[in-house]
Every structure is written in structure tokens, then in C-alpha cells.
Amino acid sequence: MDKNILTKTAKALVALGKGIVAADESSGTCQKRFDAVGIPCTEETRRAYREALITAPEIETYISGIILYDETINQKTASGKPFPEILKEKGIIPGIKVDMGAKDLALHPNEKITDGLDGLRERLAEYKAMNARFAKWRAVITIGEHIPSSACIHANAHALARYAALCQEADIVPIIEPEVLIDGDHTIKRSYEITEKTLKKVFEELASQDVMLEGVILKASMVIAGKSAVKQSTPEEVAEATVKCLLASVPKNLAGVVFLSGGQSDEQASANLNAINKIGNAPWPLSFSYARAIQNPVLKIWAENPSTNTAKAQAALLFRSKMNSLATEGKYSKNLEKQRPY
Numbered sequence: 001m002d003k004n005i006l007t008k009t010a011k012a013l014v015a016l017g018k019g020i021v022a023a024d025e026s027s028g029t030c031q032k033r034f035d036a037v038g039i040p041c042t043e044e045t046r047r048a049y050r051e052a053l054i055t056a057p058e059i060e061t062y063i064s065g066i067i068l069y070d071e072t073i074n075q076k077t078a079s080g081k082p083f084p085e086i087l088k089e090k091g092i093i094p095g096i097k098v099d100m101g102a103k104d105l106a107l108h109p110n111e112k113i114t115d116g117l118d119g120l121r122e123r124l125a126e127y128k129a130m131n132a133r134f135a136k137w138r139a140v141i142t143i144g145e146h147i148p149s150s151a152c153i154h155a156n157a158h159a160l161a162r163y164a165a166l167c168q169e170a171d172i173v174p175i176i177e178p179e180v181l182i183d184g185d186h187t188i189k190r191s192y193e194i195t196e197k198t199l200k201k202v203f204e205e206l207a208s209q210d211v212m213l214e215g216v217i218l219k220a221s222m223v224i225a226g227k228s229a230v231k232q233s234t235p236e237e238v239a240e241a242t243v244k245c246l247l248a249s250v251p252k253n254l255a256g257v258v259f260l261s262g263g264q265s266d267e268q269a270s271a272n273l274n275a276i277n278k279i280g281n282a283p284w285p286l287s288f289s290y291a292r293a294i295q296n297p298v299l300k301i302w303a304e305n306p307s308t309n310t311a312k313a314q315a316a317l318l319f320r321s322k323m324n325s326l327a328t329e330g331k332y333s334k335n336l337e338k339q340r341p342y
């Protein structure tokens with residue numbers, strides 16, 4: 001483990017005004033997204049869409065890293081250049097999703113455990129040879145009646161810590177993502193309780209595996225009422241609860257926190273991130289690592305006509321990246337949405 005490499009990469013990922021694009025949907029998830037906009041999901045359409053994302057002009061102004069999927073890190077542009085090389089040339093750090101997905105947790109109905117530790121050391125070595133400098137592992141915590149169980153939180157936290165240690169051994173920065181799902185009708189108070197409990201367990205497990213926090217990025221869920229809750233949370237409520245929860249459960253020496261969008265709308269994700277950064281008393285950079293909230297308009301525009309709409313789709317990506325970049329500094333406002341190029 002080279003502490004300097006890890007610290008440097010982690011700092012670069014959360015550099016001022018910059019965030020991460022998650023473009024690491026598995027082929028199954030990609031199928032759902034492509035079905036929703038009515039285009040066929042084949043290896044070639046996935047390649048062409050991802051090429052549009054990573055070659056978007058000027059995104060490096062706002063984007064520090066892009067997370068790829070196993071298929072994608074092996075793909076090339078139409079002109080034959082490997083995707084990670086394109087990113088490197090733009091000064092964007094290539095990342096890779098290394099978990100093998102959330103599976104049913106035995107003896108615990110409606111709960112998940114993330115697979116992927118078997119053979120991970122070898123896979124990390126392969127990805128490193130392909131220029132990946134950071135990785136992602138997503139754990140899923142579901143809020144419902146009598147869940148999450150302590151068993152589910154513990155098993156997922158332990159797996160995250162084992163994954164993080166293997167990454168650091170390979171000088172790859174681990175993004176640890178214990179996603180507390182937004183699905184359900186739970187209150188923001190319940191979201192707070194579960195998120196705090198989960199994060200505390202995750203950092204306990206990371207400490208017990210001797211993971212160096214200066215070389216770790218937390219990909220966190222915002223503390224927010226469930227999607228079907230009667231009372232939805234305002235950006236101010238989300239910001240207050242999220243910052244309080246992070247301060248109560250995340251050690252100060254962690255390199256940074258990036259949020260997932262988790263099903264929030266594009267604007268909501270920008271407004272909430274902005275409100276969080278307006279509070280301004282956190283010891284870590286608080287940025288974004290969105291998939292849906294940054295890609296929604298991009299995929300929609302691209303899908304309307306993949307052969308002619310690339311530049312328009314890329315302009316949408318640049319715009320949402322800029323909005324979220326401004327939100328990392330508390331400088332986003334709803335008014336700016338009027339300047340949308342789409």
C-alpha cells in the first residue's frame with residue numbers, strides 16, 4: 001500500500017468544484033434505462049452511448065473521475081482508442097465498479113448482501129493494468145417494517161471493509177457506497193436513524209481492517225424522507241439532517257464524501273447538494289457521484305436519434321455537471337436551470 005498514491009488520488013477525486021460521473025450500470029441496469037427511452041440495449045449501443053459520455057467536450061472542467069463497468073473499461077471509441085485512455089488524456093481519473101451485485105441475504109427476507117470478494121485481488125490487478133485508479137462497491141440497505149436487520153448492516157459493512165482493504169493493497173482508492181434506499185414511505189427521521197447506524201458500523205469495520213481513511217471516499221445517501229412518504233423533505237431539511245448525520249458518524253480524516261442521487265430528480269439532486277454545501281461546516285469536501293441525476297437528460301436526448309444527437313446530449317451532460325459543480329460550492333440556484341441547453 002502506497003499511502004501517497006492513495007491520498008493523492010482521493011484528493012484529486014474531490015478537488016474543489018469537481019465531482020464524479022457514475023457510468024457503471026451493469027448490462028441489466030442499462031437494459032432498464034435503455035428500455036425506458038425506447039432504444040435497443042446491445043453491446044454496440046452501450047458502447048456508442050458511453051463513448052458520447054466520456055468524449056463530451058470540456059466535462060473535465062467539472063468532472064474528476066468517471067466510474068466504468070467491466071464491459072466498458074474494455075471498450076474502445078469508434079476510432080479504436082480504449083476508453084480509459086480517452087479519460088486519462090482529458091485528465092479524468094478512470095474508475096471501475098468491482099462488486100458483483102446485490103443478492104438476497106440468506107435467512108433475511110427483503111434484504112441484500114453484495115457479492116464480489118472472491119477473486120477480487122486478481123480482478124483489481126487486471127483493472128489497474130487498464131489504468132483504473134479508483135473503484136466502487138455498492139451495498140444496499142432497505143428500510144421497511146422490521147428492516148434493516150443488524151445482520152444485514154453488519155454483513156454489508158464487513159464486505160465493504162474487506163473490499164476497501166483489497167483496493168488499498170493495490171493502490172486503488174476505494175469508494176465505499178452503503179446506499180440506504182429512498183424507496184418506501186419512511187420519514188426523514190427514520191432515514192436519519194438507519195443512515196447513522198449504517199455509517200457507524202461501516203467505519204467500525206473499516207477501522208478493524210486497518211483501512212487508511214485518507215485514501216477512502218464515502219459515497220453516501222442523503223438523509224431524506226422515502227419517495228412515497230406523505231411529507232417530502234425540503235432541501236433545507238435534507239441538508240440539516242445529512243450534515244448532522246455525517247458529523248455524528250464519519251471520522252474527520254476521511255478524504256471526502258460524494259453523494260449518490262438514488263432516484264432523486266436532476267434538479268432535486270442539485271438543489272439538495274447545494275443546500276448541504278451552504279451549511280458549510282464539514283471537515284470533508286461534499287461532492288457528487290451521480291448516475292441517474294446527471295445522465296437522465298443525456299440518455300433521453302441521445303436516444304431520440306443516436307446518429308445525430310451526440311453533440312446535444314453532450315451539451316446536456318456538460319450543463320448538469322456544471323450545475324452540480326456549482327452546488328458543491330453552494331452557488332447553484334433554480335434560476336440557472338433557465339440556461340439549460342435542452
Ligand code: 13P
Pocket residue numbers: 022138177260261262263289290291292293
Ligand atoms: P444514482 O445516482 O443513480 O443513485 O447512481 C449512483 C450509483 O453509482 C449507484 O451505485
